[in-house]
Amino acid sequence: MARIRAQDYDEKRNSILKNAALLFADKGFAGASMSQLATHCNVSKATLYHYYSNKEAILFDVLFKHIEHLKNDLAKVNLADKSPEDRLFLAVDALLKSYEDADDTHRALINDLQILPIEDRRKIKIGEREIVVFFTEIIISNKPSLNDTPEKAMPLTMSLLGMLNWHYTWFKQDGPMTRQDYSKLACDLFLGGLNSSKI
Amino acid sequence: MARIRAQDYDEKRNSILKNAALLFADKGFAGASMSQLATHCNVSKATLYHYYSNKEAILFDVLFKHIEHLKNDLAKVNLADKSPEDRLFLAVDALLKSYEDADDTHRALINDLQILPIEDRRKIKIGEREIVVFFTEIIISNKPSLNDTPEKAMPLTMSLLGMLNWHYTWFKQDGPMTRQDYSKLACDLFLGGLNSSKI
DNA sequence: CCTACCGATCGGTAGG
DNA sequence: CCTACCGATCGGTAGG
Numbered sequence: 001m002a003r004i005r006a007q008d009y010d011e012k013r014n015s016i017l018k019n020a021a022l023l024f025a026d027k028g029f030a031g032a033s034m035s036q037l038a039t040h041c042n043v044s045k046a047t048l049y050h051y052y053s054n055k056e057a058i059l060f061d062v063l064f065k066h067i068e069h070l071k072n073d074l075a076k077v078n079l080a081d082k083s084p085e086d087r088l089f090l091a092v093d094a095l096l097k098s099y100e101d102a103d104d105t106h107r108a109l110i111n112d113l114q115i116l117p118i119e120d121r122r123k124i125k126i127g128e129r130e131i132v133v134f135f136t137e138i139i140i141s142n143k144p145s146l147n148d149t150p151e152k153a154m155p156l157t158m159s160l161l162g163m164l165n166w167h168y169t170w171f172k173q174d175g176p177m178t179r180q181d182y183s184k185l186a187c188d189l190f191l192g193g194l195n196s197s198k199i
Numbered sequence: 200m201a202r203i204r205a206q207d208y209d210e211k212r213n214s215i216l217k218n219a220a221l222l223f224a225d226k227g228f229a230g231a232s233m234s235q236l237a238t239h240c241n242v243s244k245a246t247l248y249h250y251y252s253n254k255e256a257i258l259f260d261v262l263f264k265h266i267e268h269l270k271n272d273l274a275k276v277n278l279a280d281k282s283p284e285d286r287l288f289l290a291v292d293a294l295l296k297s298y299e300d301a302d303d304t305h306r307a308l309i310n311d312l313q314i315l316p317i318e319d320r321r322k323i324k325i326g327e328r329e330i331v332v333f334f335t336e337i338i339i340s341n342k343p344s345l346n347d348t349p350e351k352a353m354p355l356t357m358s359l360l361g362m363l364n365w366h367y368t369w370f371k372q373d374g375p376m377t378r379q380d381y382s383k384l385a386c387d388l389f390l391g392g393l394n395s396s397k398i
Numbered sequence: 399c400c401t402a403c404c405g406a407t408c409g410g411t412a413g414g
Numbered sequence: 415c416c417t418a419c420c421g422a423t424c425g426g427t428a429g430g
Contacts, residue, residue, distance in 0.1 A: 009402095026313065031229030034425060044404060046427080055425065111227065111310040151375055155384055158369045159362045166361030176350055185354055189392035196391025199384075233413060244414085246415055254413070 013051055015041050017065065018104075020058045025107035029059055029115045059112060060120045066105040067127035073098040074134055084142040085191060091138055093183040095131075095164055100179060103168050110165075132157055143194050156199070160190050212250055214240050216264065217303075219257045224306035228258055228314045258311060259319045265304040266326035272297040273333055283341040284390060290337055292382040294330075294363055299378060302367050309364075331356055342393050355398070359389050 019040040023032035034055060038045040052058045077094045079087045099106055113121060136157045140146045146153045163186050171182065193199060218239040222231035233254060237244040251257045276293045278286045298305055312320060335356045339345045345352045362385050370381065392398060 028227035028229050028310065028314070030227050031314070033423080035423085045425090046405085047403060049426070050402065114225065115227070115230070152384070154369070155376060155381055156388065158365065159385060159388055162363075162365030163358045163361040166357065166365055170353070170357045177354060182354055185351070185398075186358060188395070188397035189355065189358055190388070191392070192395025192397055193388035193390070193392035196387070196395065198387035198391055229412095232411085234411085243416055245417085248414070249415065 012041070012043065012047075016043075016048065016051055016058065017062050021062050021066075021102075021104040021108050024059060024062065024112055025104040029055075029108075029112040056116060056120075059108070060116055060124075062105060063109050063113060063116075063124050064127070066102060066109060067124055067131070069102065070095065070098050070131060071127060074131065079138075084138070085187075087138050088142060088191065089183065089187045091135060092160075092164065092187050093180060096167065096179045096183050099164075099168065106165075106168055132161065135160060139194065142191060143199075152199070156194065160186070163190070211240070211242070211246075215242075215247065215250055215257065216261050220261050220265075220301075220303040220307050223258065223261065223311055224303040228254075228307075228311040255315060255319075258307070259315055259323075261304060262308050262312060262315075262323050263326070265301060265308060266323055266330075268301065269294065269297050269330060270326060273330065278337075283337070284386075286337050287341060287390065288382065288386045290334060291359075291363065291386050292379060295366065295378045295382050298363075298367065305364070305367055331360065334359060338393070341390060342398075351398070355393065359385070362389070 016037070020032070020037055023037055023040065026032070027036075034045050034048055037058075038048055041048070048058075052061070073094050074091060077090050079090065082090065109124075113124060116124070132154075136153055139157055139160070140153060146156070167182065171177075171179070177185075215236070219231070219236055222236055222239065225231070226235075233244050233247055236257075237247055240247070247257070251260070272293050273290060276289050278289065281289065308323075312323060315323070331353075335352055338356055338359070339352060345355070366381065370376075370378070376384075
């Protein structure tokens, strides 16, 4: 009989990731200590080193899985047989929804990515770029003439992603506007601008 | 005869602020040590404590002066006798220009503000809110009907500021597009959307 | 000889 | 404004 992993292996690993994201987001990578993380996870510090070889490996796993999660949620959206406008709305709404339980990880990505060694950083950046390309293609399907002015496509995509990625700084969970309301507003604003005479 | 300050007092203080912003932005507040900062400034660690009572006081000064600088640059823009569209463009362009030599400080503000104690944080937030109000008023002058739907004005303002504040993550100094080019594009996109039928 | 940890402590370095 | 340090805590690892 083959040896098996502890039955709560995945559960514990997920607890480490979740608490690490929270601590990294709140105190920054250097400000969050392994001791604090251990306390938050109700395990010993040695246990953390059983799951991860060092602190950086935890940060990498947090950020990498975050990007994978976003990519998965976007890939699940069924865009076939939809109008270009609907495709944009569905993608924007899926991204904001995917951020919903990942605000900590989102903040850790923005604040702490540069801590990682170049090679790890590159692996994260590749995933980020896939998401950018995903949105760029939808945007171009909404304005095919962008194929003639490719130098405009990137700044326009980053303008939309700027709106969405900045969302966490001001959005109030218990305000009058839901995340889906904002998806609609951001899409209307962006598409209205994209189709105006000046762009 | 009254005692005078060292003739290079301001120069040295500015060097501390500039190098601190760079280190905080690159390594995060906790990851940037006072020893490293002293080395970067070519002074001893004790000298830093002559200018600032502790590490947090340096962070506060970096962030507070950054906001003051942004507010000053915006206040200098002459908006009188300008069309609403021109007012928005001038304000957006002034903000992006003000960010030009302050990318480090901008990143420190985004990453490390929450490190500060609540009272200091509040002082920074007050300044940020003044900037938001400044832009909200210009946006409303471009679409007076927003006075009837005030719940839309804030998310719209934050959408514009999201584009501008996210700019540092993708903008390349030596790319084909200048900051002023992007000011124009962001304004056209935003105004086009603002004036479209859906908003 | 493995996996899954624990209490205690290492050599260095942090802010002050 | 320096050298010389401190109490404490850091990330990481020892034996069992």
